[in-house]
Amino acid sequence: MKLKKLSLRARIFTAMILLVLLASVLIAAVTIYQYNEEAKDYHEERLERKERGIRRSINFAIRETTYPVNTENIPLIFKDEIHDIAAVHNLQINLYDLDGQLLKTSKGVIQKDTLLNCLDVEILNSLANTVDHRYVQKNEVNGQTFQSSYSYITDTKFKNLAILNLPYLENDDFLNRELKEFLIRLGLAYLVMILVAIAFAFLISKYITRSLKTISDKMNEIRLEKRNTKIEIGSSSEEIETLVNSYNSMIDELEESAVKLATSEREQAWREMAKQVAHEIKNPLTPMRLSVQSFQRKFDPNDENIHQKVNEYSNTLIQQIDTMSSIASAFSNFAKMPAQQREVLEVVEVVKLALDIFNEDYIYYLPEEKEIIAKVDKTQLIRVVTNLVKNGIQAIPNDSEEPRIEVRVFSEKDVVRITISDNGIGIAEETKTKIFEPKFTTKSSGMGLGLAMVKNIVETYNGSITFTSQLGKGTTFTVTLPKE
Numbered sequence: 001m002k003l004k005k006l007s008l009r010a011r012i013f014t015a016m017i018l019l020v021l022l023a024s025v026l027i028a029a030v031t032i033y034q035y036n037e038e039a040k041d042y043h044e045e046r047l048e049r050k051e052r053g054i055r056r057s058i059n060f061a062i063r064e065t066t067y068p069v070n071t072e073n074i075p076l077i078f079k080d081e082i083h084d085i086a087a088v089h090n091l092q093i094n095l096y097d098l099d100g101q102l103l104k105t106s107k108g109v110i111q112k113d114t115l116l117n118c119l120d121v122e123i124l125n126s127l128a129n130t131v132d133h134r135y136v137q138k139n140e141v142n143g144q145t146f147q148s149s150y151s152y153i154t155d156t157k158f159k160n161l162a163i164l165n166l167p168y169l170e171n172d173d174f175l176n177r178e179l180k181e182f183l184i185r186l187g188l189a190y191l192v193m194i195l196v197a198i199a200f201a202f203l204i205s206k207y208i209t210r211s212l213k214t215i216s217d218k219m220n221e222i223r224l225e226k227r228n229t230k231i232e233i234g235s236s237s238e239e240i241e242t243l244v245n246s247y248n249s250m251i252d253e254l255e256e257s258a259v260k261l262a263t264s265e266r267e268q269a270w271r272e273m274a275k276q277v278a279h280e281i282k283n284p285l286t287p288m289r290l291s292v293q294s295f296q297r298k299f300d301p302n303d304e305n306i307h308q309k310v311n312e313y314s315n316t317l318i319q320q321i322d323t324m325s326s327i328a329s330a331f332s333n334f335a336k337m338p339a340q341q342r343e344v345l346e347v348v349e350v351v352k353l354a355l356d357i358f359n360e361d362y363i364y365y366l367p368e369e370k371e372i373i374a375k376v377d378k379t380q381l382i383r384v385v386t387n388l389v390k391n392g393i394q395a396i397p398n399d400s401e402e403p404r405i406e407v408r409v410f411s412e413k414d415v416v417r418i419t420i421s422d423n424g425i426g427i428a429e430e431t432k433t434k435i436f437e438p439k440f441t442t443k444s445s446g447m448g449l450g451l452a453m454v455k456n457i458v459e460t461y462n463g464s465i466t467f468t469s470q471l472g473k474g475t476t477f478t479v480t481l482p483k484e
Helices: 008-064 081-089 121-129 173-220 238-298 306-335 347-355 378-395 450-460
Strands: 094-096 102-105 134-141 144-154 160-169 344-346 363-367 373-375 405-412 415-422 464-470 474-482
Touching: 008 081, 008 144, 008 160, 008 173, 121 134, 121 144, 238 306, 344 347, 347 363, 347 378, 347 405, 347 415, 378 405, 378 415, 378 450, 378 474, 450 464, 450 474
Parallel strands: 363 405
Antiparallel strands: 094 102, 094 160, 134 144, 144 160, 344 373, 405 415, 415 474, 464 474
16 A cells, blocks of 8 residues: 555554554664663673672682792692682682693583693783783574683782683573563553553544545535635634635635626627527528519519518518527526425426427327326426427438437336437537537528537436437437436
8 A cells, every 4th residue: 555545644644653563663672672782891890890809809818828928739739629619609610820721720520621621822921911801702502692801810929820711601581681670561561551551642633634534525525616615613723724715815816707798698609699699680681682673673563463462572571580480589588587486296297298389290209108206397408399399390300211219217216207209310529529519500590509508407307317328220219217
């Protein structure tokens, strides 16, 4: 899981838990290191104390002996005393001559071991060359650490008599038990701390991100077509307050821009509509003007065909007047926003009523259910169906051998679907995106407001209108309306 994909709350929560875990591991590591250092210092100091005590006992034995004090007499001087001294200090004692040969040991049996009976040259050189004439050698055998200290024994005149060797076993059992007990207590303490940290991290991350979540939800709800509410947060940090103020300022600016944009778009739309209406009105006026001028020039009361000419002239004017009336009606219907007057209707029956006004025998009504109840305005539903059927009729060529329009009604869960299919010329790809735009039309007459009006009505009821089309094969429009 990538860190970038985690939410801020998860990051804060994870960071706090990792911080506690890292702190516990670090403290445990420092504790173990400190115990090891203390154990090391403890063994070194203990060996030094043992060595000082043994040297005092040896010096006392040398002062009290009746034998001549020299290297050769060391075994005689410490014949019995070496065992007593070793027993008092609980430590083995080995005495070597100045050449490294074993003279006397506190062990009961002398093993014939060259390493034990003769000191290594490196030890003799290190002992002779150090400032305090003391050398400590460390080695490990079978997992146990041993220290061996070497120092000189002198007579009363500080003349070197022999080499004192004290083998010392570093027994860490007691310290290890203490360390283990401490680590167990530390682990329990940090287990409690981790549980507390988890709870605290959960609460603090929730507190920190609560304001951000509110801002995020509000930002997701921003819409240009509606009024957006501002964020009101009682108590928050300075950074969150700054972010909230910026958001509220953005909402004010957005609302102001939306108002200006809506006003501009409305003005532009009405200007375009006015141009279209003026253009459509001019189209029938031109033949009307030409017809009047032609009748004026050719009018002859004595003409025997005068009545026929008057009828032709009247029919031309009536036809153009009807065209202008149709343009005015289309513009009026589009300009009227459909009111959301919902009434309980039997949709199957209303759609059949809408189809009764058509005389074409190739319109087939195929409802899939006998009765479908929905809350829709009856007049507007009829208007939707008639406009779509009329478009289907106009899309079928006059020379079509088998014209066919199918109207189906069915329901799915909480919606009603009405489909109008024709086998007309279809819709070209380049015009599909513009089919619902006002004043767009592919026909030689009309203002192109029919589908725009249908879409307006359907969307007012929170419905939708879609279509599928194949060029040369036909088009199917699907209207979806909620039942409630």
